Amino acid sequence: MALGTDYELQDCALARALEVVGERWSLLIVRDAFYGVQRFNDFLTHLGIPRAVLTARLNALVAAGVLRKEPYQQAPLRHGYLLTDAGLELWPPLYLLSRWGGRHATPGGPHHLFAHAACGTDLDLAGACPHCGGPAVPAAEVVMRPNPGRSAAPRTDPVSRALARPHRLLEPIASAADAK
């Protein structure tokens, strides 16, 4: 995910962050990882991304310490991709950017809503729980659900089907898809 010599002159923490996750697909891969997507084929069908691009981006995110590979099957050996601790800390900026997109770039508003799992209250603009207070709710304590004000796009891939129901972030989606 090299970004060119000029770009590297931007000696700033934001530029460094964008070197890791600024590529157009990388943040959507990270988003899917928060949704619980772990397996290559699930990223592939949900993102509609070319196979070679997905391979390159996953490898770059592993090299950057955002994702880690973990075996989910031994014979033949298969790996899934999980968020590292550093990757998990991308939830607040990702959530805020998503909320901005829902307000300013998505006609009709967002397709998913995010709530605090413990109390069911929708997160505020900063990703905190207005009912429980405190800082931004960690991803593992967030439940997403389709926005009832939006008609869902009729997509049939396993990830889209899983996300058509309330779903706790980071809970693996692949196993449910495999069980069908």
Next chain:
Amino acid sequence: MALGTDYELQDCALARALEVVGERWSLLIVRDAFYGVQRFNDFLTHLGIPRAVLTARLNALVAAGVLRKEPYQQAPLRHGYLLTDAGLELWPPLYLLSRWGGRHATPGGPHHLFAHAACGTDLDLAGACPHCGGPAVPAAEVVMRPNPGRSAAPRTDPVSRALARPHRLLEPIASAADAK
């Protein structure tokens, strides 16, 4: 800033946000706009970006409603680029992504620190003021300064020189550069 047919399938607020600001240079242009950069040549020298790329990205950010053009000179007519209200709301996700980059992707930590102008207290991880409380501090009330723990890169463009001192976000940098 078209992102390809596959990408457009990602019917999600984050994907929409990334269509607007997900291109690798766009968020750095928006960052510079928060720093107070308004003029084409100042973006050009500070970002080290090819002229044609900068033109395309500025036009796309104007078309997306993130930046607006405003004349700063009549003969010959010259325009600067300022953040719109929607653009100003990108400050919290930008700040959070920058903090993430400072923690996880910048060896030695961030080059700039951000404080609440009213009280001088450094912002917390969520962009709020630990002293005054409340939600994230708006960009207009934030002062940035070089991180004394870092040796500044020896850059001599007007924007870098202005940012070598404490600087209030959104205060125009160009006029100081012109006065030299």
